[in-house]
Amino acid sequence: MFSLGQENISTSPASTKGPVKYGELIVLGCNGSLPTGDKGRRKSRFALCRRNKANGVKPSTVHSPGTPQAAKAVNNKEQHSISYTLSRAQTVVVEYTQDSNTDMFQIGRSTETAIDFVVTDTLPGGHGHADGQTVQSTISRFACRIICQRNPPYAARIYAAGFDSSKNIFLGEKAAKWRMQDGQMDGLTTNGVLVMHPRHGFSQASKPGLWREMSVCGNVFTLRETRSSQQRGKMVDPESNELVDGSLVDLCGATLLWRTAEGLAQTPTVKHLEALRQELNAGRPQCPVGLNTLAFPSLRRKDVVDERQPWAYLRCGHVHGYHGWGGRRDPEVEPECQERECPMCRTRGPYKPLWLGCEAGFYVDAEPPTHAFVPCGHVCSEKTTAYWSQIPLPHGTHTFHAACPFCIEPLGGESGCIRLIFQSPLD
Incomplete structure (x- = not known):
């Protein structure tokens, strides 16, 4: 199995068998390894394991446009924040605070150290991956993030967009965004992060579920007319952003399969x-x-x-x-x-x-x-x-x-x- 390879991971206090594994992401179209070989953070499958030190974050303070606190939050490289640009003169900034109960893993096309799993466009036919210099990629540089609970049952939740090296997420004027009833902001990324949860788990009885879009705050929506439409779909309240064994995550250029640790234990080797x-x-x-x-x-x-x-x-x-x-x-x-x-x-x-x-x-x-x-x-x-x-x-x-x-x-x-x-x- 592949281990994280970027940051030290902790072993289970109740087991000496190795790190606590939340699950793995497997890139569709790779059949066991990348055509050019698995190297560093760029590989065909990626194990999410409990870190030595929690690095999860959760939303805290919402700063109104134009306030000194908003500018301070964006400029503070030790502080995670998401900026929602409403117009050239108006940007709402949501400050995020550390969460000692979760670990965060980020996926995207960027090779910056903020990205744990580097994913590039997959070409049909197993002929390799598109070269970002010659083919315009549709995968976001900071595509999504997965937040895992550090304690059982180790729930893994997915959110659109990832934080850059300055710990910021910027949603520009053209991105779909809105204010929720509780005062928090939410939005969608340019090409979106789509998720499909299978029915009846990932087994012989599995049936495909419906494709949904995940928002920056982890809310679930029906699909937009096209990937980059500024009009969001309808919110699907009863559904969750929690990944289940067999969930598919589409980043518009590459599709990933999520397998839980329990599911992998039942899978042929x-x-x-x-x-x-x-x-x-x-x-x-x-x-x-x-x-x-x-x-x-x-x-x-x-x-x-x-x-x-x-x-x-x-x-x-x-x-x-x-x-x-x-x-x-x-x-x-x-x-x-x-x-x-x-x-x-x-x-x-x-x-x-x-x-x-x-x-x-x-x-x-x-x-x-x-x-x-x-x-x-x-x-x-x-x-x-x-x-x-x-x-x-x-x-x-x-x-x-x-x-x-x-x-x-x-x-x-x-x-x-x-x-x-x-x-x-x-x-």
């Missing part, structure tokens, strides 16, 4: 996935045409096509070895996108190499890999493919579509996944 791979290979599946034995490559070699690599026709599910025939050449279609005709059943469809899903945190059960996502060819359990193919993930600023969690490639076909049909050896 990489060791278990490796055992399933070996068991699958021990069955010596064969290419029904070439009769050569097929084998899934090791999890470490998850991106290199092997000569014994299983390939599949993803409309019918028949598994073969690679062969170069059966396709009709269309000069206007990329070779990897051209459809092939299955020699077993004559069904035409995508013909792709199969890859095992290596990120154990995406699995809703520990069952064998029997199904593949269409059209990327990532393989995992039936219930896992069924769950993810139901989830509309945010795409761009106003659309949603189901995607493979291992590579974020949009799903196609009738159901987004297919049961694989392996040919057993004839001897």
